[in-house]
Amino acid sequence: MRYRPISPAALTAELTDRIEAVTGRPRIAVAIDGAAGATETTALANALVDPLRLRGRPIVRISARDFLRPASLRYEHGKHDPDARYTDWLDVNALRREVLDPLADGGRGTVLPALWDAERDRATRRDRVPVPEGGVVLIDGELLLGAGLAFDLAVHLWLSPAALRRRVPADDAWALPAYERYEQEVDPSALADVVVRVDDPRHPAVYEPT
Numbered sequence: 001m002r003y004r005p006i007s008p009a010a011l012t013a014e015l016t017d018r019i020e021a022v023t024g025r026p027r028i029a030v031a032i033d034g035a036a037g038a039t040e041t042t043a044l045a046n047a048l049v050d051p052l053r054l055r056g057r058p059i060v061r062i063s064a065r066d067f068l069r070p071a072s073l074r075y076e077h078g079k080h081d082p083d084a085r086y087t088d089w090l091d092v093n094a095l096r097r098e099v100l101d102p103l104a105d106g107g108r109g110t111v112l113p114a115l116w117d118a119e120r121d122r123a124t125r126r127d128r129v130p131v132p133e134g135g136v137v138l139i140d141g142e143l144l145l146g147a148g149l150a151f152d153l154a155v156h157l158w159l160s161p162a163a164l165r166r167r168v169p170a171d172d173a174w175a176l177p178a179y180e181r182y183e184q185e186v187d188p189s190a191l192a193d194v195v196v197r198v199d200d201p202r203h204p205a206v207y208e209p210t
Contacts, residue, residue, distance in 0.1 A: 003197050003205035011196065011204050012044070015155060016051040018194060019136060022152050026133045027103045029150070032140040033188060034157030035179050036065075038167040040201050041140035041157060048138055058132045064141025066114035067095045071121045082177035085143075091115065092147045095139075100150050103137060111137060143178070146186035156192035158207070163199035 006014065022028050030048075034041045042063065049059050068074060069091045077084050098112035110128040117124050131137060145154055159167060161180075168176060182188065189195045195207035 002208050002210055004208050005203060005205045008047075008202070008204060011206070012047045012051060014206070015044075015048060015194065016055070019048070019052060019153055020055060020057075025103075025152055026105070027107075027109065027131045027135045027137070028152035029100055029103050029137045029139060031144045031149070031151040031154040032138065032157070033144040033154060033192065034142060034198070035159065035164060035168060036142040036175075037169040037172050038159060038164060038179075039157035039198050041142070044155070044157070045138045045140040052136055056134070058135040060111060060113060060129060060131055060135065060137045062099060062111070062113055062137060062139045064090055064095065064139060064144060065118060066116060066124065067091050067098075068116055068118045070116065071118070074118075080174040082175055082181070085175050086178040086181055090141070090143060090147075092149065096149060099137065099139065103131065104150065109133075143182050143186075145188040145191045146182075153194070154192045155194045155196065156188045157196050157198045158189055160197070160199055 019028070019030055032041045032045045045061060049061060052059055068089055074084060074089050076088070094115050098115060102108045102111050110130050112126060112128050114124040114126045139151075145156065164179060165176060168179070189207065197205045197207065
């Protein structure tokens, strides 16, 4: 596999150009996918906000962690079950219904920015927000690909197996089998439009197919 080294600032600029190049849709959804705590999905999504706004694009920021299922469902088999992390934590249907479907052609054009407060384990009761034409919804999170979610551009932050084990926080090490299963069963690098190797987040590298 061939990777092209790039600075974080140049990566942000390159991704901004890639998002700008998505045409034929009045509103678009962009996924920044990567292992929670081990990759900087939130930081990268946030870094894209100002450059896109400078180009006149309205932005809505959404984190998939605000679309988790209630604790009674996430922890049905215990708090440290990697299979549940893989299949049961994210409310895929809610993310589709409340965010992605409204962006589709003929959709209502308003999205729910957050559904569930996982820390307090209660609904957020947030109001829907409009996404004007030309708007971009930036969604960061883990295990987002391969679930049938209709992203217009998907960026996957990839870690080598050794880096994944090294960078996952100790409190989250139990989730490693979920990330390994994701890699084996979904192969997110094959589904993403852009793959960025982030073994060292200070020195990312963009995958270039040969």
